[in-house]
Amino acid sequence: MTSHPPPQGSTMAASPHGPLQWEQQRAADIVRLLSLYRPLLDACVIDFFTEGLWAQLPPPWQTALGSAPPPQLARLLGGPDPGGPGPLWPLSLLAFAAASRALSFPRGRPGAAPRPPCHSRRLHPLLRRHVKPKKQHEIRRLGKLLQRLSQATGCTRMVDVGAGQGHLSRFLAFGLGLSVTAVEGDGRLATAAERFDRELLRELHKTGGAPPQRRRGPPRPCSPLTPRGPQHIPGRLDPVLPWGEFLLPPDPPAPAARNPLGGPGGAADGARVLVTGLHACGDLSPALLRHFARSPSVAAVASVGCCYMKLSTPPGYPLSSWVSALPGHELSYRARESACHALEQYRGRLGGGSPRLRAHCYRAVLETLIRGARPGLRRPGVQTVKKAHALSFPQYARLGLPRVGLDPASIPLDSDAVGTMLEQQHKVVAFFSLTLLLAPLVETLILLDRLLYLRERGFHCALVPLFDPRFSPRNLVLVAARCPLGTVLAGLEDEDGSNDEAESPPEEQSPPAQ
Template identity: 75%
Template sequence: TGCERVVDIGAGQGHLSRFLAFGLGLSVTAVESDGRLAGLAERFDQELLRELGNTRGLGREPLTPRAPRHVAGRLDPAAPGGDFLLPPNPPGPGPAARNPLGGPGGSEDGGRVLLTGLHACGDLGPALLCHFARSPAVAAVALAGCCYMKLSTAPQAPGCPLGYPLSASVAALPGHQLSYRAREAACHALEEYEGRLRGGSAHLRAHCYRAVLESLIRAADPGKRHLGLQPGRKAHALSFQQYAHLGLPLAGLDPAQVPLDSGAVGAMLEEQHKVVAFCTLGQLLAPAVETLILLDRLLYLREQGFHCALVPLFNPRFSPRNLVLVAARTPLATALAGLDKDSEDGDS
């Protein structure tokens, strides 16, 4: 696209921003809603700058000593491009940050910019696309989404934008609605799950643990369902009793009041193969759900006359959300041809 200015939305600890700035020499503004992460990203930048200073003159391939500029702020999905930042949450102690798309020409210096969002969570992805569509200063956008279960869907209060569907085409389809469960399943790592099935991984045990825990929670309090509990990342390494002692308090229940050693619990744990089969069916349908969400975003942009494409940019075993939606105000052929050349060079 010829852009040398990038605004990276949802930059987190700034890993992509650092690569674009130090590695490619681009002018990068990194926007992150969590001021703590923005501060951490700045610290990493300074560490890299010090390392570059220490290696200067040693004959190594130089990086550009040009750190990103970090901005703590949130994207306002309802605002036009020139006003797209809200204060960080929680608000920081310093003054409000200057808006990276707030200059006379739609950006700080009047130049055109590229918006990026690497694994933009939930409604952040649709908001980023809407700002691209509204702001002439944004020449192009590259978006890899994630956390589809956090998308806003109908019904919503008047004036609140939907994260899905975005396009008129999908909104007009009968039965286009996607449940929370369907959108959550679309976020899983299918290739990793396949490997666990083939190897009989102990990680599969966690599915049964969660199903049994759900049954116990409902029996104790029928009003508590699908609470999104996260008892730990290594649930498969625990006994069920250990797992339940971590999970029940998260649901507001006392483990001492729940019969964890009953015959009924033992019988449910023996049904692990059925739970895994059920989860596997969900995994098989997940790509269809993700495809619908991504095509909805692509159609939204095409309905407004933009040039766009879905590009499988990453190895899905490395990054399951590997499809990147790229869009521009000019034809993409040149940019995508360059991407193909980079891929060929990387494979050689």
Template identity: 80%
Template structure:
């Protein structure tokens, strides 16, 4: 196997080293939690000239700082702050279109109506884009067999099988989700039988404008669903573990093990935590896997050194990053990398009232610690439409969730009022933290890219989804053969003009697809830094 050109590998190694140096310079900022803003005096830790400039900067000026535009009135930034922002932007991987107010995703008319059932518009966008990439990989490698790992409710698997005619095995560790996926398959097959399989014709919906690019008819061959967990530390042939909860029948045969010489493609859409690096390790070890396409999620669930013998960490993977001093990433840093910078920039640009929730949570944390010093960053469940409430109303809902009586906590004191008057400082501080978030994601993904390059594989990182509503939009593609034919013209598959503003109706029913676990900074969601400890390894993050 021919190794990639040395200059490319060296360039990526230098980029990783530069990112680590920059993160090391601003480690206190990266490891800080905005929840502690008042309780730990985070504003005072910023350089005095930064404080003076940020204290008077309106939210739109902060948005321009994050994006690199002109500061405008009231934003005469210190050179050191400009250099910090410019370096962070320059070292992060490009993420495609950014800026502006987030637009809500609409129904994807390039997906067959039967494949839009139970699927939120955001997921429709993702499965269509990733599915088309996998179709290109299939054509380039001569493999029509795909293993979808962490398949959830099977939305991607259904598109690959019914929509693109690929042979698909869907692996999911939650037996309940696997059963739901099979139920959705049966519903689709029954509907195909009613409509007549050859053209999948159905009566047109009244007043519906026909799409410019109608989707092709569906095939009657669905995916095969295999409930089972994947063990990151196990040998390739023993990769599959019993599902949770265990099923009543015998253990399923591992679709990633002995394949009778058949080659396959492996994919994971928002494969959580250690699952993404595990897929890359097994791709590297198994000649049966011709290519892999991985979209990561939930970086805070990655395992890091030290690990028990025989259990390699999820980060770092590559020899290059492992050898760099200061490469370690705290849980807080990895959690920050999961936030939606583009969505946050959109709220800054419009001065959205939802920004006040970050100040509310920081003020609440100060009151919690005053009432019970043993509590630090307790998990306060999301208060719906918190930004539309007064702070006392918000606190009366939040305090009982951490075992405190609101009647015993002063909610209208002068101290609380002084904290609430500093909302603009809280938002400015959070903006600096989120400016570093794409750098952390870049370092994690660059580590995976270097791991593959070090072994001579052909690989690329592609911003495949629209980051405005799909924040984890970078897909890592790796193959044993050159990827030129796969990547050439990929931008031609863009979704511009494909989405309509029609309501969901029967075709776009989204009621059974869980909310995304990746978009931590959605309006009204819990502020960054809520969690004290990582979730259980291997826990699911987002039904597919």
């Protein structure tokens, strides 16, 4: 199995004039590795007891994993060495872990903040309203990338697809002065976005756009706002309709809106646009790429995908001719769902021995009880039981069983059999850790397929780990343009240094809504 280091450090960038061999080889290696471990890839941890998943592992793996404490499992997932004696890992397990890490696209970001984000001092207080720190981190980082794309392409018109409540759109319009059209399929979210815009404008008229003065400390590093907000259009992007007809009515229905990207020949007024989608769910991300490839009116696109399990297979995956032709490229629903897991967060729980680790064992035991009471019911949606780790198993089961139509009083919750399963929590944790080793591989293959789709059509493109994966797991941004991306990507990862996000003291917090 061969693999070559990605060009330009941790950014997978590609010129349409260079050879495709590197990206093609990496995709082929990933498919081959996933095929070797298909049973593990498609396994669901809630079936741990009902389908005897532990017994399906190689015996040497069982021995080593069964005695490995959580911090050693964290190291297996790429975490730091916890020190002290650890298990003697079988060479086959070490090779599996090493190959998984080597083929997965790097997700770290040099200079990242040493702690989860707080309110960003680099974001104007009025743009922090209604926005959680995680989202503040994302919209500011993506906004700066889009600003670079605007400068490189000479294009100042932006279309934010799947805009939600308009947090990114507001930063692009009010904060960066771009002309922004926000497209959102949920009419309620679009209405909320317009309400937030009006609220910001009222405050802007009071302050003149400048950030409020701090009572102490250095000046804020954020710039004044412009008084021009985004335009909101309710509508959905259809992934299969031809270009120029893609804008469908929102849900709930509203009056039809003009397509902000125009017809096949370009925008209605002849202007070009940049298109972005922050965590565009399921087939929405592939649809953005298809519409970019079809329309010369779209100068560039920056897409951050999520919810890979909602991809249609095909046409959402695979997109490229190369991946489509690879034997074994198919990804099950379970495999695509695994790609949405937050490996870095789980690794942190392992390293700290978090009580949250028992949640998977609880659900696996509950699944056993459900199938015992109703054999035909498999993997029903129990929904999340809040703070399950703080409950005893009987307490957890009494909350979960009624959600699938079962009476907890009719099922023994403290039997010897239940106790025996609960004693195997460490095996459940170890098994789930193994499946997480494959999760970044699946995401890399999906995103590499999208990059190859664009490369096959002659576009400049790159995959950039733009966000800190410890609190923004879907942190890889696919950027594509009709012009070289060198100036866009140069120094991008280090432009903010180590103080990308800093905590605001009490007097700096976002002012309350009026």
